[in-house]
Amino acid sequence: MASLRHNLAGAALICSLLMGASPALAEAVLHRGNAGEPQTLDQAHTSINIEEFILKDLYEGLTIYDAAGKIVPGAAETWELSDDGTVYTFKLRADAKWSDGSPVTAEDFAFSLRRVEDPKTAAEYANILFPIKNAEKVNKGELPVDQLGVKAVDEKTLEVTLERPTPFFLELLAHQTALPVSKANVEKNGADFVKPGVMVSNGAFKLASHVPNDSLTVEKNTNYWDAANVKLDKVIFYPIDDQAASVRRFEAKEMDLAYNFSADQIDRLRKSYGEQVHVSPTLATYYYAFDTRQEPYNDVRVRRALSMAVDRDFLAKEIYSGSQLPSYSMVPPGIESYGDPAKADFGDMSQLDREDKAIELMKEAGYGEGGKPLNIEIRYNTNPNHERVATAVADMWKNTFGAKVSLVNLDVSSHYAYLQEGGKFNVARAGWVADYADAENFLALSLSTNKTFNYGHFENAEFDALMKKSYEEQDPAARSKILHEAETLLMKEQPIAPLLTQADLWLVSERVQGWVDNAPNAHLSKFLSIAE
Amino acid sequence: MISFILRRLASAVPTLFIVVTLSFFLMRFAPGGPFNLERPLPPSTMENLMRTYHLDQPLWRQYVHYLSNAVTGDFGPSYIYHDNNVAQLIGKGLPYSMELGFYALLLAVVGGVITGTIAALKQNSFLDFAVMSVSTIGVTVPNFVVGPVLTLIFAIMLAWLPAGGWGDGSLRFLILPMIALALPQLAVFARLTRGSMIEALHTDHIRTAKAYGLPSRAVVVTHAMRGAMLPVVSYLAPCAAALLTGSAVVETIFTIPGVGRYFVLGAINRDYTLVMGTVILIAIFVILFNLLVDILYGLLDPRVRHD
Numbered sequence: 001m002a003s004l005r006h007n008l009a010g011a012a013l014i015c016s017l018l019m020g021a022s023p024a025l026a027e028a029v030l031h032r033g034n035a036g037e038p039q040t041l042d043q044a045h046t047s048i049n050i051e052e053f054i055l056k057d058l059y060e061g062l063t064i065y066d067a068a069g070k071i072v073p074g075a076a077e078t079w080e081l082s083d084d085g086t087v088y089t090f091k092l093r094a095d096a097k098w099s100d101g102s103p104v105t106a107e108d109f110a111f112s113l114r115r116v117e118d119p120k121t122a123a124e125y126a127n128i129l130f131p132i133k134n135a136e137k138v139n140k141g142e143l144p145v146d147q148l149g150v151k152a153v154d155e156k157t158l159e160v161t162l163e164r165p166t167p168f169f170l171e172l173l174a175h176q177t178a179l180p181v182s183k184a185n186v187e188k189n190g191a192d193f194v195k196p197g198v199m200v201s202n203g204a205f206k207l208a209s210h211v212p213n214d215s216l217t218v219e220k221n222t223n224y225w226d227a228a229n230v231k232l233d234k235v236i237f238y239p240i241d242d243q244a245a246s247v248r249r250f251e252a253k254e255m256d257l258a259y260n261f262s263a264d265q266i267d268r269l270r271k272s273y274g275e276q277v278h279v280s281p282t283l284a285t286y287y288y289a290f291d292t293r294q295e296p297y298n299d300v301r302v303r304r305a306l307s308m309a310v311d312r313d314f315l316a317k318e319i320y321s322g323s324q325l326p327s328y329s330m331v332p333p334g335i336e337s338y339g340d341p342a343k344a345d346f347g348d349m350s351q352l353d354r355e356d357k358a359i360e361l362m363k364e365a366g367y368g369e370g371g372k373p374l375n376i377e378i379r380y381n382t383n384p385n386h387e388r389v390a391t392a393v394a395d396m397w398k399n400t401f402g403a404k405v406s407l408v409n410l411d412v413s414s415h416y417a418y419l420q421e422g423g424k425f426n427v428a429r430a431g432w433v434a435d436y437a438d439a440e441n442f443l444a445l446s447l448s449t450n451k452t453f454n455y456g457h458f459e460n461a462e463f464d465a466l467m468k469k470s471y472e473e474q475d476p477a478a479r480s481k482i483l484h485e486a487e488t489l490l491m492k493e494q495p496i497a498p499l500l501t502q503a504d505l506w507l508v509s510e511r512v513q514g515w516v517d518n519a520p521n522a523h524l525s526k527f528l529s530i531a532e
Numbered sequence: 533m534i535s536f537i538l539r540r541l542a543s544a545v546p547t548l549f550i551v552v553t554l555s556f557f558l559m560r561f562a563p564g565g566p567f568n569l570e571r572p573l574p575p576s577t578m579e580n581l582m583r584t585y586h587l588d589q590p591l592w593r594q595y596v597h598y599l600s601n602a603v604t605g606d607f608g609p610s611y612i613y614h615d616n617n618v619a620q621l622i623g624k625g626l627p628y629s630m631e632l633g634f635y636a637l638l639l640a641v642v643g644g645v646i647t648g649t650i651a652a653l654k655q656n657s658f659l660d661f662a663v664m665s666v667s668t669i670g671v672t673v674p675n676f677v678v679g680p681v682l683t684l685i686f687a688i689m690l691a692w693l694p695a696g697g698w699g700d701g702s703l704r705f706l707i708l709p710m711i712a713l714a715l716p717q718l719a720v721f722a723r724l725t726r727g728s729m730i731e732a733l734h735t736d737h738i739r740t741a742k743a744y745g746l747p748s749r750a751v752v753v754t755h756a757m758r759g760a761m762l763p764v765v766s767y768l769a770p771c772a773a774a775l776l777t778g779s780a781v782v783e784t785i786f787t788i789p790g791v792g793r794y795f796v797l798g799a800i801n802r803d804y805t806l807v808m809g810t811v812i813l814i815a816i817f818v819i820l821f822n823l824l825v826d827i828l829y830g831l832l833d834p835r836v837r838h839d
Contacts, residue, residue, distance in 0.1 A: 040614035122580035140576045194615045214789035242784045252687040252695035413568045
């Protein structure tokens with residue numbers, strides 16, 4: 001009997017070795033180029049998309065972006081919004097578990113949100129969740145942390161109270177700052193909870209190893225509620241900040257994905273890799289602001305004329321090799337809740353017609369050839385591409401209006417510090433990358449009350465009123481209509497001249513399946529697979 | 533000899549102290565800070581961060597705080613890489629840099645001395661000109677050109693070697709970065725060896741040895757080599773310190789997880805503590821290798837005595 005058991009054990013061992021060997025051969029591994037070393041894996045300290053890609057594979061928020069970049073339920077299966085639009089009640093998935101097998105609870109989420117707003121945590125992106133009741137006061141240390149508007153009603157029910165109705169709140173919850181941590185694990189391990197072997201996560205993957213500046217490996221989390229649909233066994237993130245090195249490793253077939261490469265490589269890469277080169281418009285706008293406090297930029301005709309005289313197709317094609325797209329609206333396309341943005345009325349004209357109209361307008365305003373002299377100073381942050389754009393625009397204004405244009409550049413922090421502290425200027429370059437996929441994030445920059453980002457100090461009561469109305473409107477369709485009205489007005493007034501919509505550049509190997517370009521640039525590995 | 537080493541180590545303490553103090557204050561004179569980003573943080577967030585990292589305290593207090601922690605081996609948190617402190621970052625990266633640097637150093641010294649000696653013995657021959665022109669190229673072509681060209685040929689076109697990364701640390705991952713790192717130094721060693729070897733071959737004691745009819749191999753290897761090695765050895769100290777503490781350029785091109793990049797990244801990001809950590813590391817290496825070279829000098833040159 002003993003020997004039989006022995007034999008059985010031996011047979012079982014051989015069997016398991018054989019069985020173990022075959023799945024190991026077929027292990028599906030995604031080699032994912034990431035544009036740099038993550039500064040942190042702590043959701044309270046993250047601020048850049050390099051970290052977002054990793055964190056969103058490890059953790060699952062209440063809402064997530066699907067493969068196409070649309071908001072869908074994540075750890076929350078369903079939710080309800082109170083009639084006044086200020087209380088969300090989330091029902092967590094009954095089978096949602098942490099990677100250590102313990103259940104994901106409403107208290108975990110409440111704890112995580114309190115942790116982000118706790119001034120002691122010093123979270124970099126605490127302000128993105130300020131729509132939660134008392135969040136700003138808690139973060140400033142004016143109220144105790146337990147006054148934050150989050151409450152675990154029972155194990156699987158989370159109630160979040162807002163300061164005021166916030167129609168884009170579900171978008172905010174998909175931001176990596178709102179990802180949960182396991183309360184038990186963080187209380188036990190403190191700041192070490194981010195380390196391999198210690199981290200407990202609730203997403204499709206769990207942290208396996210991390211060698212700074214070399215690789216970060218995540219493995220399939222078998223405790224994930226939807227593990228059956230996760231096709232990859234392993235994802236290896238390569239933190240390569242040198243764009244040329246990243247392209248070389250893709251070309252050597254060491255990586256399946258490479259994020260961000262130099263725009264001047266697009267033509268060459270397209271020739272060699274065709275469809276594997278992805279230029280995906282993103283939620284970011286490159287624009288010039290006019291200082292509306294000063295003559296002649298307080299004259300809408302001058303602003304419109306200057307904006308119309310800029311040949312955006314030239315900027316996009318010649319300077320950015322097609323890696324940015326011409327833009328005539330402040331809000332970039334690709335925001336689901338907003339649809340097509342409200343373009344400036346001259347957006348559909350030909351460039352020649354625009355220039356004729358621009359000369360007319362400028363003459364009407366009494367500037368340029370035959371009128372008052374037009375001396376324009378363009379300020380931009382030091383960068384070869386911004387310099388090329390400014391030089392080209394200067395040329396266009398010179399040729400169209402006979403303007404005298406000078407260029408001034410400062411390093412990036414000095415440039416923005418100058419604008420944000422209310423420094424006077426004529427025309428200044430700026431860019432805005434969305435915090436969340438909502439038109440409001442772009443339009444609010446021009447509110448007269450926005451002291452920091454309304455660089456040109458544009459003041460328009462009608463615009464302010466429309467924005468205010470949009471904050472109060474609960475119905476998504478009606479709200480979208482109001483925001484369109486606001487943008488139409490903004491584009492008519494042109495206190496800012498949108499020039500380009502920025503794009504994310506990806507190299508996606510033919511092996512990768514399930515990839516969909518999308519404006520929020522959301523690419524969870526759980527939607528991807530590898531074809532051999 | 534022992535007392536010489538002890539004296540030298542004792543004198544390293546004030547040197548390190550001056551290096552730390554200078555770099556601490558010089559760093560702070562640079563405009564901006566670790567949390568000044570393209571998109572500014574809200575003032576309240578900034579306040580929270582400054583308080584957490586004690587950056588809101590007067591500079592002299594931060595300095596005292598830093599020094600008193602540093603002597604206990606605590607080099608502070610990294611302001612940019614939140615999940616690791618400076619000691620952990622350097623501790624994790626240093627073995628990679630040292631291993632790669634060690635191989636590169638070996639290649640540079642052995643390769644440089646051999647080619648330099650050959651060139652000296654065949655002075656003004658075709659071989660000499662060939663070696664010297666190749667070494668001129670080695671010195672003048674920067675490794676941010678050599679690196680990508682090597683990758684293009686051996687990783688992308690021929691697909692013999694990986695384009696980058698440390699992988700499992702096997703030799704095939706190290707060959708290309710090692711060559712890129714060693715090439716400029718190999719050229720320097722070759723030129724130094726050639727020059728001093730030609731000089732050594734013309735000294736009186738070599739002429740005497742030759743006159744005694746010693747075989748020319750013995751003359752070169754045991755007599756001339758010893759004298760010719762002095763300038764090579766003195767260059768060894770800064771070279772070893774530089775190679776073993778990692779190169780920002782080579783580590784970036786080949787995506788090697790070493791410490792070389794921290795010096796540059798730290799300075800750009802105003803990660804004060806990370807810069808301090810790498811400065812201290814490099815200073816220690818320079819001090820140690822200078823000491824080592826002085827000891828080697830005593831062994832090579834009978835005129836040098838460390839009493």
